[in-house]
Amino acid sequence: MCTPVKGRGRVRLNVGGRMFETTAATLASAGRDTMLGAMLDAAWNNSDCTVAADEEEYFIDRDPDCFAVLLDLLRTGSLHVPPHVTDRFLCREALYYGLLDAVRAARWGPLDGDRLCLAASVPGTATGDGTAVRAAPDGGLCVAHGGAVRVYNWVLEERRPVNLHHAPVNDAAYLDESTLLLAARDRPGGGGGVAAFSALTGDLTHRYRVSHDRQVRPFTPGALAFDPHRGNIFASCKGRFNEYGIGVWDSTAGEQVGFLYEPPGCALGDADKLQWIDGTGTLMAATMFPRTDSSFISLLDFRDKNGVAWSWSDVGTPASSMEDKHVLHAVAMDDGQSLCVINQYDDLGFLDIRSSGNASGGVRWRSRSKLAAATRKKQKRNAPPQRAHGEEETCYPKLAAHGGQLFASTGDAISVFSGPDYVLTSTLRGSDGAGAICDFSIGGDRLFALHDEVNVVDVWETPPAPVI
Template sequence: MRNGGCCPKLDPLPGEEESAVRTSHWRKELERRRDSVERETDGSNMKTATRKKDGEKEVRAMAPLAPQLCSRLAQKAMMRSSVTKSMASRDRVRFNVGGQLFETTSTTLANAGRDSMLGALLDDSWNPGQPEYFLDRNPACFSVLLDLLRTGALHIPANVPQKLLYREALYYGLLDHVRNAKWGPFDGNRLRLADSVPGRAPGDGTAIRAAPDGGCCVAHGSVVHVYNWMLEERRPISLDYQQVNDVGYIDADSIVITARERLGRAEGGMAVFSAATGELQHRFRVEHGQQPKSFTAGALSLAGPDDNRIFSSCKGRLNEYGIGMWDLNTGQQGDFFYELPGCSLGDADILQWLPSKNCLMVATLFPRTDNCFIGLLDFRAKTIPWSWSDAGIVVTLEDKRVLHAIAMEDGHSICVINQYEDLGFIDLRAGTGTNSAGTGVRWSSRSKLMNRKVPFEESCYPKLATHNGQLFSCMNDSISVFSGSEHVLTSTLSRSYGGSICDFSIGGDRLFALHNEDNVFDVWETSPSPII
């Protein structure tokens, strides 16, 4: 409404008065908080100024000590640098070998082992301040050995003779490293011909045996030729014209030999000789009724690495026929198993200890006897709990004759081989007795597949061996390798000269084959595994 031409007073809109009150309240609250912030800021500035003044006073008070603090810091830095340089100097080693410089690290030298000459440099008494070591040795061989320590692989250049490298490795104490790297773990399917060593003795070889360290020995007549793992011939063992019947390794340092008794002299029997010097170490004796007897010792068998017994077939002048057992710790006779009717133990061709049966397998084979006999001897009960014979089965020369036998590693069966190179298996879990077990051979048909014929010229009898689950057989001039539970033919080892193989042996991750005609033995090795 209009009132006398003056502006009328308007009433506030609904809610406007309440909003104005809230706005006034917020304005006052903001002003209060601003004043509070300004007061706090003024107080903080005052405190900061105070702390700044106190800090300046401390700096002025510590100013005289500044040179000393700087000197201490510099000393610590120099010490850290010195320690770092000392550690680097100690880790790096320099050699002057025959005028050629080599640089390596203490980590590489540690691979040589503490017992080696190079490993001895890491001893506490070693002076790390020495700039380099001078060695008046062959630098080419040192380079090969240093690379062996770095990589674990052995690479021999064509211009480095192996015998020279072995000599240098012996000087540095690395001969075991070289041997372990030269060939790999034994595998019959990956063997390669590594070397052929001509013999020096006239006539045919009697036996060849592998040493645990990769060496071997060869028996010729009354002499045993011994070779180390580098195939260097050591001093031979001579028995003064006594015929060697069998030979074996007790360990890498000791060789046991069985020999024929000499007429008119109470000699023969069995003795242990040093593999390094050929010297007699111990002579085993047989006693009957507490009286020592002269005897001829034949086939040998060691009970095993964890068993200190040794067995040998024995033939005396009277009734001392059987199998003797001796203790390797005392060297004394521990037991004697006398022959029983129907089993010729004194003429046994093969002895083999079966740990799973706790019995000794004895095999007397053709042509030593007319009939083959295989039995298990229990020395505790003095009984033969199991036996097999071909008596009454073999009639003519064309019939299959067992010429060699070996117990399989599982201890459940015995593998045999005949003149046709047929493999046969006799189950030890089958019935016992010569009459009932005589027909228990399960022959394979391998001879028909190979189409082999009996040679008209003189040849060596076949031999068998087992190693790491594989079966090996040799006949004429080759060695066959069988693998798997079904004994499948997987490899054949042969060479073009040397004649028939009269014996072979496996040990030290090597296979040694002794040839009949050229008086030579072959060395077969497994190539080292490839790096990639």
């Protein structure tokens, strides 16, 4: 049993044969739920730590170089890693000492789009182009490639992939840092639907079923969303027997708890973007051009038997206001009062969701917020985005809102808009020659951008604030 050092409050540690001396206060700053903090508790016991006979020295049978890095982090709040200490090695030792969260916090600060720096690039290892990237809550990520999903931990080490046996993945989401949710296309013989997998091992943990008339029905999910407060999972669904709409499941029990059937004119089953909005307690469902001939956006309230609390579509709007302005992507803003949309000509528009939907001129287009993506080839007006080799183009503009900032990708760049008026404040461009950005995702205080041509993911981080 390790007992606290008596007397002067100084602690001597022999780590793997190398001597360190620090104070009890420094060790206590790690927290009582860590190994080093718990060493000061007389009830603590660990076989890897022994006390010398004179009870003035602790021996810990671990790597001294990594311990020096972690001790300096406790002393200064800064993380300085020598070249010979790899991220993988440091991660392993930090996990042992219970300091992994402290290392993460020191490695990067809260995400600020105007201070983001390109930290790494993850080359693709799967055959075929990646189609979607998703950020994990802890700073890891996954990349979908057809029926396979590559998974990485927060130090960007590749874990065991998830293989859906040729069922193409339509969307992915993280329930937590160790649980990955996938939506895959229905295929004869099964394999599609919504399922949860371990992000650690790639193993299937649960399938979420759709029942109709007390019978389990096959279906193809399009988009996914998750309400972390209530634990509900949402997916847009297209069934073989006209079960079109939004399915709802309890992530804890794993059972279906609702299904909102598609009302006329909403195209819920075809929705390719779902987003839970905490402020309003509603789900945004967006079906966007060119997936359908027109764009549909709805806010769904599952507490209301009618389901649709607000809706907007470009159907029936004056041609003069909507011509050439088909919506390609949408995102609910952090204020919970508006939506931002983008068209194929890089115009940003805003919809006030507090007003009645489908009003004439409902989108306030802002050409002055034109995105900075000079390398993207402009499409001819009066024509939809082009398709290559008979396949649907995947590198459409994408949007995300985070921390009061708006992020928009076009071509090989991501534009950042800040302030109450969302003024363009910075532009992110990553790997040279990597091609257009086909998807990006924000999570774990990182931004991941997936390029199509070389199948590489750029990793953007905000440097930590200097320690004064």
